[in-house]
Amino acid sequence: MSATIRIVADSTADIPQELREELGIVMVPLKVHFGQDVYLDAVTITTDEFYAKLEASSQLPTTSQPSPNDFIEVYNGILEETPDAQILSFHLSSEMSGTYQSAVLAESLIEKEADITVIDSKSASFGFGMRVVEAARMARAGKSKEEILERVAWLRDNMRLYFLVDTLEYLQKGGRIGKASALIGSILNIKPILTVDKEGFVASVDKVRGQRKAMQRIVDLLREDFKDEPVGVMMAYSKHQGAATELYELARSHFNVQQVDYTTIGSVIGTHVGPGTAAIFMFRV
């Protein structure tokens, strides 16, 4: 029997809690700051509580990465339980957050002999959450680390994500607008079609006017990649599900959808995209 594989992910993978618990994924929370108050993402603040607070607060929250020590405690905890564990630790794009750096530093500070692989997902939210879920399922099925990493790399190349924000204000204020910033005016209701590019930056692939045209454009873009192939879909939303539902209803009629699920965008990603965001993650199955 091969070594036990344990999966670690930070909270920005936006994996629903039940699924996380069912698959034994160890979650390391990032932090959300409302003024002096600090909350642990998905631990001391739920998604609903976060959006309620966001609405009530005059001040935009900020976020911070877990400390190296947070990771050291998690890694050590796993290694105490299962000394021969191989750890796969998946993290938010290093272009958006220092979380990956923190994990890398923690790994180097672990004193015991340990097999820890820290992965820069170069993505965000379910864009890498999906890979984490798949890795956890494969680990349960007894697959090797190599098999899992190969599969995860394949998934990365066979998944597309697009998202629409209600307003660019949050991306701009949080400084996570990446390559999407320069060209978007604010007078007309211009909807940038946003994605996370291969390097892990938020990028705008196109911009159109109006929400409906934006959704149609996303479907067109996805058609270029997936045509009539069987696909899985994960929809994510912040606060309101309406836009995500509308986007899925439009997409459903254009694709051979084998499975669909919805998840909420957690408080850290939510801080940077704002309420009313709708995201679609589509992948080959």
Added chain:
Amino acid sequence: MSKRLIDGNDFTNMVNRGADCLQRHAEHVNALNVFPVPDGDTGTNMNLTMTAGRQELLSKPSASIARASEVLSKGLLMGARGNSGVILSQLFRGFARGSASLEQMNSVQFADALQHGVNLAYKAVVKPVEGTILTVAKEAARHAIQSARRVRDVTELMREVHAKAKEALDRTPELLPVLKQVGVVDSGGQGLVYIYEGFVAALEDAPDAGPASYTAAPSAPTVRVPGGPAAAASLGQATAQSRLETGAIEFLYDMEFFINRQLGGGAGRRFDETAFKAALAKDGDSIVVIADDEIIKVHVHSRKPGDVLNLALPYGELSDIHILNMRDQHRELLHDGTVFIEGAPDDSTAMPSIAPDEQHLAEALPELLSGAPAASEPPAVVHELAPYGIIAVAIGEGISDIFLDNNVDVVLSGGQSMNPSTEDFVQAMEALPAEHIYLLPNNGNIILTAQQAAELSERRVTVIPTKTIPQGLAALLAFKDHESPERNASFMQQAAEQVQSGQVTRAVRDSVIDGLQIREGDCIGIREKQIVVAHQELLEACKSLLDQMIGEGGELVTVLSGEEADPAVTAQLTAWIEESHPEVELEVHSGGQPLYPYLFAVE
């Protein structure tokens, strides 16, 4: 009078009279607009174009017809506004090529030059339409070529050319159905006929042969053009100025005035132009006299302004008298620091000691033209060029703001009621430190001007031929900063074609077009290039136009309210769209455009 040869001076007189004749009739040409919209501007555009050409020609007179026509061509090219203005400039650019190296030209050469003009003008237009100024010019030139074999007298030939042009003009409604429908002849063609009419008049009045009708002083300032005495300065003049010593200006009073022949003691007295000019020439130079039955315009540089006025008084009342001391002007010009060193006189202590580069010259030019004192600016700093820049034409503060908010660097004011000139584009491009420039004309009548400016510019320029504001906005949103100009041009063009444009204005006269009965004052809705609705009520006209546009399919409706929009109507219209077309998204913005209460985009 008969003339077997014409030279640069004759040509200058012709252009002068041609421009005058066009100017007098500019309103009539405007009124020939096919659509009864309030911004018929062919006359205005051609007149401004011709005025720019005349201004250039009069500031650099030459006895050589090759040189004179070349100078005119340059002035027209830079001053060209609107499609007819551009075509006009191409006609004379071709004429200049046809007259290359000739000091004087005979009838055959004249005809040949006209034909050169036609050839070039046809080339300048992507899809030449018959029944327009092009046809008028073409038939006139063709007739000239045939006639010149037997007609040696250029005056006679020009008479025939004019007659033929008039004939062709009268036939334009047969060639272009829309003209016939509305019952007008082509406006641009009419403009050309007026210019030719002036040509004929100039040749008929000209002295038989011999020396020029006035003394040409190359590269020296001569005539003040409409717009006041200060308006005629030019780059060439400035250069010449710097080589001149102030004291060397002999005929130092630059005079311009009008004699009104209907008023005053001398009213109705016979005017002998040749004798009058001869009298002026005794103590003056740079003489230009333009006479018709009512008004005589006089320009002269003289030592004794009192004598000049006394000479003029017997023919009528004098008005608009401008007298400038050119030595003063020259001293100022030298002082401004806009002048150039070569052969500089000693009293120009404030002059910069750096030879200005092209860029600097271009910057100095508008100030000289506007007559404003040119500030002594430091030499232009060479900035690093941005990879691209976008220039859009728009009118209305709100619309300009939208363009600027969406990555446009410069909004050139203009559009439905005022078309920018080639030079406006060229200057805007010179001032924009970008390697590649995109131009969005946003009006069908500005595309040719933009293309002409693009050819003249040394930058890499891509004209996206947008015909309306909605098309311009759609094209702009399709722009991607990391794409090549070729691909961007294609994306932007495609995007422009995806949007439907509508505009609402008031009819300025009764008309019947495409079976639609239009009364003066009606609100008319124009969809792309066609009037599709006329209604007394603004709201009803808007509804009907929008129904037709949305009926073609659309997800997003944009309303741009103009200066003359009524907030109550805007509110009613918005409510109506939301109720009767719940499937579309709606955006309402204040555009601030004149004359058109509403612009609509459906996409």
